[in-house]
Amino acid sequence: MADPLRVLVLEDELSLSGLLVETLDTAGFEATAATTVAAARETLARVEVDVVLLDLNLPDGSGLDILRLVRDEALPTEAIVLTGDSAIQSAIGAMKLGAYDYLVKPPRVEEIEALTAKAGEKARLRGENASLRVRLERHQPVEGLVTQDPAMRSLLETMRRTAASGLPILVQGESGTGKELVARAIHRGSAQATHPFVAVNCAAVPENLIESELFGHEKGAFTGAVDRKPGLFEVAGAGTIFLDEVGEMAFPVQAKLLRAIESREFFRVGGTRTVRLGARVVSAVNRDLLGEVEGGRFRQDLYFRLAGVVLTVPPLRDRPGDIGVLAHHFLSATGSREALAPETRAALDSYSWPGNVRELRMVMERAAILANSDRILPADLRLAGPRPSGATGGAMRTDLTLAEMERTYIKAVLDRFDGHRGKAARALGIDPKTLYNKLGPEKRRG
Numbered sequence: 001m002a003d004p005l006r007v008l009v010l011e012d013e014l015s016l017s018g019l020l021v022e023t024l025d026t027a028g029f030e031a032t033a034a035t036t037v038a039a040a041r042e043t044l045a046r047v048e049v050d051v052v053l054l055d056l057n058l059p060d061g062s063g064l065d066i067l068r069l070v071r072d073e074a075l076p077t078e079a080i081v082l083t084g085d086s087a088i089q090s091a092i093g094a095m096k097l098g099a100y101d102y103l104v105k106p107p108r109v110e111e112i113e114a115l116t117a118k119a120g121e122k123a124r125l126r127g128e129n130a131s132l133r134v135r136l137e138r139h140q141p142v143e144g145l146v147t148q149d150p151a152m153r154s155l156l157e158t159m160r161r162t163a164a165s166g167l168p169i170l171v172q173g174e175s176g177t178g179k180e181l182v183a184r185a186i187h188r189g190s191a192q193a194t195h196p197f198v199a200v201n202c203a204a205v206p207e208n209l210i211e212s213e214l215f216g217h218e219k220g221a222f223t224g225a226v227d228r229k230p231g232l233f234e235v236a237g238a239g240t241i242f243l244d245e246v247g248e249m250a251f252p253v254q255a256k257l258l259r260a261i262e263s264r265e266f267f268r269v270g271g272t273r274t275v276r277l278g279a280r281v282v283s284a285v286n287r288d289l290l291g292e293v294e295g296g297r298f299r300q301d302l303y304f305r306l307a308g309v310v311l312t313v314p315p316l317r318d319r320p321g322d323i324g325v326l327a328h329h330f331l332s333a334t335g336s337r338e339a340l341a342p343e344t345r346a347a348l349d350s351y352s353w354p355g356n357v358r359e360l361r362m363v364m365e366r367a368a369i370l371a372n373s374d375r376i377l378p379a380d381l382r383l384a385g386p387r388p389s390g391a392t393g394g395a396m397r398t399d400l401t402l403a404e405m406e407r408t409y410i411k412a413v414l415d416r417f418d419g420h421r422g423k424a425a426r427a428l429g430i431d432p433k434t435l436y437n438k439l440g441p442e443k444r445r446g
Helices: 014-026 037-046 063-072 085-096 109-137 150-163 179-188 210-215 230-237 250-265 289-294 301-304 323-335 342-348 354-372 402-416 421-427 431-446
Strands: 004-008 030-034 051-055 077-081 103-104 169-172 197-201 240-244 265-267 274-276 280-285 307-313
Touching: 004 014, 004 037, 014 030, 014 109, 030 037, 037 051, 037 063, 051 063, 051 109, 063 077, 063 085, 077 085, 077 109, 085 103, 103 109, 150 179, 150 307, 169 179, 179 197, 179 240, 179 280, 197 230, 210 250, 230 240, 250 265, 250 301, 265 280, 289 301, 323 342, 323 354, 402 421, 402 431, 421 431
Parallel strands: 004 030, 004 051, 051 077, 077 103, 169 280, 169 307, 197 240, 240 280
Antiparallel strands: 265 274
16 A cells, blocks of 8 residues: 655645645645745655645745755655735746646635645656666666666676677577667677677668678679778778678578688678678577578578577566666656656556567657656557467467467568558568568568
């Protein structure tokens, strides 16, 4: 059961002060009184107060002094101004300083109770946000990677230990789990940190251009090659090259990549001079790459060259303790002052997050824009509704392979968008070409 809301009544008219305290105590609040600004300051320094009901004209100053104190010290306290009919403009001015609302003297009992309860709820939400912010700082050991999940923290510890080793690293995880953030963190913790970090999405580059993109080309190497162009391996220099969705790379390019990694040198397309490969290779895939090897879709020798260390990033549904922390992090990043209502937290926790952290970020950024009040409500999230981790609804099937589950979910998303592949790809958080490759020849023809 939640503790009762603490209310401070700052009013020098003793009869009104006594009436307010009695009314609030009867309604279940924990109320105390102060008749001067100094006494109010002392109370606020001693205890946490959720709501302060304050008069503007006091013997030793103004209630505005308390408003400024709350604002300057970022106290999780809301203020309600008590004012007479002739001073409403002063009360409105106080609201510009951050007051929650005002009550005209003498206030009605039901007004006191209702407004104090609403202000107190907002104050408690602000306090929870402040607590989350502290937790966020404690659980963000790597820039950009926010977590309090034990498995994720173990992963980050392994990442720190291997970052300086120079070994090639393969990062596995579903789309949207933050694999590039892991790769960037590895780069920052390595000897390559002062050199470039260069990322390339292997699925987004057309098959006939990926070799030129990676290794560069000489002038005249093909139609349109009007100048020599350095490839991304050259651009990375002695830094890190991040090969995202490396499993989408065509077999001929896989062979050239293997040769470059093994010999630490390569040729530009159309070139005859070797170029030294000085960069560390970090790769990422959104499915089990060893399974792709066993299925004959990826070279085994290249796999072992890339997988010096394998790091698996768990999906968001397997780290529910991170949902609230991440939601607050993304909301804060928008500059929004809205807080998450308790029922909104419940909605976030019950959702399966097929798009993982990327989807959560999009949802919170959208909610910050759509919210019509100082609280983000479940409707502001625009979620499809709570659903189990299985893509097709109902109980999660355990008789399917990971690839079969992936295809089932992709089909469900395509159906939701009436077969529109571009919209489906955006909802899945993947490149349209990746979606095209995952569909298979039968579905492509359809």
